[in-house]
Amino acid sequence: MSVIIKNKEQIEKIREGGKILAKVLNMVAKKVKPGVSTYELDKYAYDLIKKEGGTPAFLNYKPEGAETPFPGTICASVNNEIVHGIPSKTRILKEGDIISIDVGLRYKGYFTDHAKTVAVGKISKKDEDLLEATKKALEIGIWAARGGATVGDIGHAIESFVYKKYGIVRELAGHGVGVKIHEDPYVPNYGKAGKGEKLVLGMVIAIEPMLNIGGDAITLAPDNWTIKTADGSKSAHFEHTILITEGDAEILTV
């Protein structure tokens, strides 16, 4: 595999998709409250995407190595679940939970990817700080993703910011996106400055830090999809699809 540099027409379609995806995720996030099931959020996201003329990119997606296709429009990962939580009618959100919602969209043939962690009602100060730090880690990663920098610069910036205050998930990473939902390059949330693939105009990547209140280690749930923290601590996830330019990256999922 190699990095797919997008041309003007492709970028324009990805940009359109990114705007729609941002709107969809914002609307789904507003539905989050105690008593709502993760299935209801999923159904709502599906309907919104269809109404916009898009296709849910995660629904029935079967990455290499997966035993079954993913059954939802959104990944709904609650509390100690990091990513890839399967929406369910029996998973009812309660006051004090946090939920990470990750959505992929295919629009006019092109893919965008976007996630955020949302509070369910009133949450603890500790959890608020986790959400704030993870959001900030994403902003810092985007800031580092300047034209001429490298993939290692992104991971290095995130890791330096987090500096042992939180666990960083290392087995999962950001990625190129656009023509496919997952493309090269692989964009880890740790790394060495100046190392790795060079970031050049026309690259589209998703940056997605996942931070844990406890350690870095993860575990796979028996459903073979949901990834959880090994120590049971809470985890947050924020993700944007961005376009590399000659200067500051352009955030496409806004």
Ligand code: MG
């Ligand atoms: Mg992603």
